[in-house]
Amino acid sequence: MTEFTRRDFIGVAAATTLLPRVSYAQSSQVIVGTWGGDYGDLLREGVDQAIMVPQGIEVLQDVSGPVPRRTKLMAERQNRRGSMDVACLADFDMFTATELGALEELDEQNVPRMGNVFPFLRKSHSIPQIYSAHTIVYNTDRITTPPKSIHDLWDPKYRGKVGLSDFLFTTNTAFAAIAGGGSMTDFAPAKKKLMEWRSLDAKVLASTEAVAAAFKSEEIWMTIIAAARGYMWNEAGIPLGHVIAEEGAFPTVYEAAVPRNARNKENGLKYLDAMLEPAAQTAFAAKMGYVPTVSDAILDPELDKRINFTEAEKERFWRPDFAYLAKYQAEMLDFWNRDFKG
Amino acid sequence: MRKHETAVFILPAGLLVCALLGVPMLMMARISLNHYDPMVLMVEALTAENYLRAVTDPYYQQVLMVTLGVALSSTVLTLLLAFPAAYWLSRMESRWKSTVTILTLFPLLVGNVVRSAGWIALLGNDGLINATLQEAGFIVGPLRLLYTPGAVIVGIVGVVLPYMVLTLSAVIEGIPRQVEEAAGNLGARPLTVFRRVVLPLATPGVVAGSVLVFILCMNAYATPVLLGGPQFQMMAPAVYDQFSRVSNWPFGAALAFILLIVTLLMTVVGSAALSRKYRAA
Numbered sequence: 001m002t003e004f005t006r007r008d009f010i011g012v013a014a015a016t017t018l019l020p021r022v023s024y025a026q027s028s029q030v031i032v033g034t035w036g037g038d039y040g041d042l043l044r045e046g047v048d049q050a051i052m053v054p055q056g057i058e059v060l061q062d063v064s065g066p067v068p069r070r071t072k073l074m075a076e077r078q079n080r081r082g083s084m085d086v087a088c089l090a091d092f093d094m095f096t097a098t099e100l101g102a103l104e105e106l107d108e109q110n111v112p113r114m115g116n117v118f119p120f121l122r123k124s125h126s127i128p129q130i131y132s133a134h135t136i137v138y139n140t141d142r143i144t145t146p147p148k149s150i151h152d153l154w155d156p157k158y159r160g161k162v163g164l165s166d167f168l169f170t171t172n173t174a175f176a177a178i179a180g181g182g183s184m185t186d187f188a189p190a191k192k193k194l195m196e197w198r199s200l201d202a203k204v205l206a207s208t209e210a211v212a213a214a215f216k217s218e219e220i221w222m223t224i225i226a227a228a229r230g231y232m233w234n235e236a237g238i239p240l241g242h243v244i245a246e247e248g249a250f251p252t253v254y255e256a257a258v259p260r261n262a263r264n265k266e267n268g269l270k271y272l273d274a275m276l277e278p279a280a281q282t283a284f285a286a287k288m289g290y291v292p293t294v295s296d297a298i299l300d301p302e303l304d305k306r307i308n309f310t311e312a313e314k315e316r317f318w319r320p321d322f323a324y325l326a327k328y329q330a331e332m333l334d335f336w337n338r339d340f341k342g
Numbered sequence: 343m344r345k346h347e348t349a350v351f352i353l354p355a356g357l358l359v360c361a362l363l364g365v366p367m368l369m370m371a372r373i374s375l376n377h378y379d380p381m382v383l384m385v386e387a388l389t390a391e392n393y394l395r396a397v398t399d400p401y402y403q404q405v406l407m408v409t410l411g412v413a414l415s416s417t418v419l420t421l422l423l424a425f426p427a428a429y430w431l432s433r434m435e436s437r438w439k440s441t442v443t444i445l446t447l448f449p450l451l452v453g454n455v456v457r458s459a460g461w462i463a464l465l466g467n468d469g470l471i472n473a474t475l476q477e478a479g480f481i482v483g484p485l486r487l488l489y490t491p492g493a494v495i496v497g498i499v500g501v502v503l504p505y506m507v508l509t510l511s512a513v514i515e516g517i518p519r520q521v522e523e524a525a526g527n528l529g530a531r532p533l534t535v536f537r538r539v540v541l542p543l544a545t546p547g548v549v550a551g552s553v554l555v556f557i558l559c560m561n562a563y564a565t566p567v568l569l570g571g572p573q574f575q576m577m578a579p580a581v582y583d584q585f586s587r588v589s590n591w592p593f594g595a596a597l598a599f600i601l602l603i604v605t606l607l608m609t610v611v612g613s614a615a616l617s618r619k620y621r622a623a
Contacts, residue, residue: 067586074383099381166572169587204572217468326380330588337583338401341573 028057030267033072033084036063042287046280047271057267066093073259077102082261085268088129091253092170095322098125104258110269113276116294120314126257127272130281130290133309133317134171135249137230138222139215140241150179150245153222154193160201163220165211169336170325171250174318175224178247184321187328194340204341215240226252231289231307244309248316254290374595383589392596402580402597406604409577412491412566413559416498420506420555421548423499428510428547429540433519446507454501458568461497462488465569489571497565502558506551513547514540549613556612560605577601 030052034040040063048059062069062084069084070093076082077100089097097103103125108115111127121128136147142161147153153162153175164172173190176197180189203220205211208229214220215238227242234240256275258268274280281292285299289307292299299308309317377387396402431442449457464470465487472484487493517540525535541548563578570576577597584594 067589071589096381206567206572219467323381329380330378330590333583333588334401337575342401342404342575 028055028267029060030057030085030264030271031060031062031083032086032088032271033062033064033069034086034088035066036061038288039088042280042283043275046283047274047277050279051274051277052267052271055270057270059271066090070097073097073102074100076259076261079261081263082259084259085262085264086256086258086271088254088256091128091251091255092320092322092325094123094126094255094257096326097257098123099323102259104260104262104265104269106257106269106272111272111276113273113294116276116296118293118295120317121253121293123255126255127276128253128293129256129275130284130288131251131253131293132226132228132290132307133244133249133251133313134168134224135227135242135244136222137225137227137240137242139218139220139239141239142218142221146241146243147222148243148246150175150247152245153224154179154196154200156200158200158222160203161221162197162200162202163205163211163214163223164197164202165208165223165225166204166206166341167208168224169333170329171252172224173332173336174250174320178318184318185324187324187332190332191335191339194335198340212236212238224250226289227309228289228291228307234306235289244313244316246316248318249313250320251317253293370595370598373591374599376592378590378592380588384591392593393600395593396596396600405575405577405580406600408491408575409560409601410604410608412494412498412562412576413556416495416502416559417552417556419495420499420502421552424503424506424510424551425544425548428507429514431507432511432514443508443511446504448504449500450504454564455568457500458497458565461493461500461569465493488569489574491570491574493569494562494566494574494576497569498559498562501562501565502555505558506555509551509554510544510547513544513550517543545617549616552616553609553613556609557605560601560608 032043032048034043040061044059044061048061052059064072066089069087070089072083073087073089074097077097087097094103104110105125106114106123106127114122114127117128121131136150136153138147140146143158152158173187173194174184176190176193177183177187180191180193182189203214205214205220205223208225211220211223211225211229212233215223215233230240230242256272258265258272262268276294278292278294278297281294281297282299284290285292285297285307286303291308373384374392375388375390377385377389377391379385427446431439431446434442462469466472467484467486467488469488471487472481475481476484521539521543522535525539526532530538561578562576563582566574566576567579578601581594581597581601584590584597
């Protein structure tokens with residue numbers, strides 16, 4: 001009969017506790033914290049199935065809204081192991097996560113395709129996956145002369161016909177700040193312009209979907225929203241166009257990063273690289289109207305004309321100061337809720 | 343029933359409540375005493391600043407008042423609408439009684455969001471009511487029906503009505519019909535029978551139904567957001583705003599506890615007052 005001493009027992013027990021970790025580390029899996037809907041589907045088709053699965057890596061989507069995902073990233077940052085290998089978030093949320101040291105540093109060594117990213121979108125701890133700009137989107141049937149300036153949003157001839165998404169209070173406040181003579185680090189002038197909007201009966205719409213419905217019913221003729229949204233709704237049959245005003249527009253970038261405590265860091269980095277592949281990028285452009293972030297993703301000329309921005313337009317993009325936005329966001333929401341909407 | 347038997351019966355539910363409600367609430371209470379920082383989101387502290395801000399800020403006072411106003415109006419309206427229906431249902435002797443009871447429950451099978459979508463289709467500027475009135479030539483432009491406090495109250499009443507009807511009918515069913523007949527034989531008019539006999543005996547149902555409905559109204563989220571529009575603020579959406587839009591968990595938690603305390607106080611005071619009034623009657 002085999003002798004089983006106390007020492008053997010402790011040894012086996014210790015080895016057993018290591019087993020799950022070893023198998024976890026070796027498993028070819030990557031957990032991607034992402035949005036669902038079209039976004040999740042496009043990732044599944046263009047990245048998961050097309051690039052990751054052929055490499056023998058299984059992709060599990062952890063679908064949620066951005067708020068729980070951001071919160072999870074923040075709350076887990078002190079843990080030895082996080083629950084996501086890739087986190088997809090908008091630029092503002094990603095900035096906060098970067099500042100808190102929650103993300104792995106990226107460069108061409110660990111994400112080779114970072115070299116193809118447009119310099120103006122490049123960051124140290126995240127990849128820009130897709131981008132567009134929050135700008136003036138308008139009904140082309142009702143407004144036959146395209147707006148040129150953001151001041152057109154305050155033109156009395158559009159009284160009651162300007163809609164503002166409640167969800168985009170930061171962007172709307174940024175436009176009001178610029179119109180009032182402020183800058184990306186001085187939103188104080190926004191207050192006066194927001195109250196002017198109020199006196200011009202600007203409509204506050206509860207959600208992005210409500211903006212689409214208001215455009216469809218012609219309750220509104222003009223709004224501030226991502227040019228990509230304008231494209232999507234245009235594809236759905238609403239006569240819409242967009243302009244980058246002479247004062248500029250507010251860029252919006254959807255990004256992805258690998259948490260520092262990711263269990264499958266290597267696979268996470270491979271996933272980021274795959275997200276930057278031209279085929280994956282162009283699929284998002286065709287379906288959602290967001291512009292590729294890499295120089296070698298070539299769009300169909302017709303699509304490019306509708307969703308992309310000229311060099312002159314890109315030059316006019318504002319450079320949001322995320323530290324300033326983070327510091328004053330609560331104050332902005334307070335003013336938006338109690339004074340502008342109240 | 344012996345004491346240990348009672349303990350066995352309440353243990354599973356008690357443990358569940360402790361685990362799923364008590365512990366998270368304790369955590370929330372702790373969070374509400376932390377300090378908010380826009381970058382790190384939450385700094386460990388033991389400060390009352392969030393509670394002070396919530397109770398002294400006129401804006402949140404106003405939000406709380408609106409919430410109380412909507413909740414009280416909806417509760418009273420629900421009671422007025424539900425009582426006749428519950429009385430009729432409880433006195434029903436037809437073989438269709440169980441079918442009608444199930445029909446009363448039917449609205450609960452439809453989620454609040456879906457129900458609100460129905461109200462939007464009805465009350466919107468290009469909704470059924472406005473379209474019909476415009477078609478008939480009664481109005482030129484659309485009436486503003488949606489995104490008003492009235493729309494929120496109507497929407498909430500639609501949600502909570504079944505709770506009140508079922509609570510009241512269960513109690514009214516327990517009132518012997520002979521009691522009403524005796525009052526009638528003694529010369530009491532129907533209204534007097536209702537006021538002096540039925541209503542006092544139905545007080546437990548009125549109190550239970552009103553408390554249940556009031557709590558649901560105070561905590562309403564989807565209906566105020568969808569039917570009240572972005573300019574209409576009640577407490578539950580204000581709490582959500584703090585958590586989701588600016589990640590201010592400490593202030594959001596403080597607002598949630600204030601909502602809880604006010605609801606609890608109103609419930610205790612209201613049910614005591616109602617009981618006393620009808621017991622005296």
